[in-house]
Amino acid sequence: MDPPAAPAPPPRLPLGTPQHFVWLHGIVKAVLVLNLLDALFTFVWVRWGFAREENLMIDRLVEGHALAFFAVKLGLVGMGSWLLWQRRDHATAVIAIFIAFLTYYLVLLYHVQYAATLLRSLFENP
Numbered sequence: 001m002d003p004p005a006a007p008a009p010p011p012r013l014p015l016g017t018p019q020h021f022v023w024l025h026g027i028v029k030a031v032l033v034l035n036l037l038d039a040l041f042t043f044v045w046v047r048w049g050f051a052r053e054e055n056l057m058i059d060r061l062v063e064g065h066a067l068a069f070f071a072v073k074l075g076l077v078g079m080g081s082w083l084l085w086q087r088r089d090h091a092t093a094v095i096a097i098f099i100a101f102l103t104y105y106l107v108l109l110y111h112v113q114y115a116a117t118l119l120r121s122l123f124e125n126p
Contacts, residue, residue, distance in 0.1 A: 034104035
């Protein structure tokens with residue numbers, strides 16, 4: 001006698017409508033733009049001596065090899081975004097896209113706050 005067959009997994013629910021994917025594509029594009037802004041701000045802060053790159057994988061690139069820094073930073077985030085977009089029908093990929101967006105948005109807010117602090121210090125009386 002054959003052992004009883006394992007029950008079939010429940011069918012996967014469809015994730016998202018075409019309109020949802022339009023919005024999600026816009027969020028992925030926003031992640032890429034926010035990453036570019038992060039790279040620009042980071043480059044300026046490090047080159048002007050106001051900050052130091054904390055990412056140990058690319059800290060030497062930003063200090064000595066600007067083109068390589070931008071290529072690596074934009075390339076890695078671009079490839080990660082592409083991979084998540086290819087998996088957009090999985091809930092974990094969609095969650096990861098939103099986490100990436102939120103992370104880069106908060107990083108941009110930090111850069112803007114830092115820039116405002118620097119500008120304010122220029123115009124304060126000594």
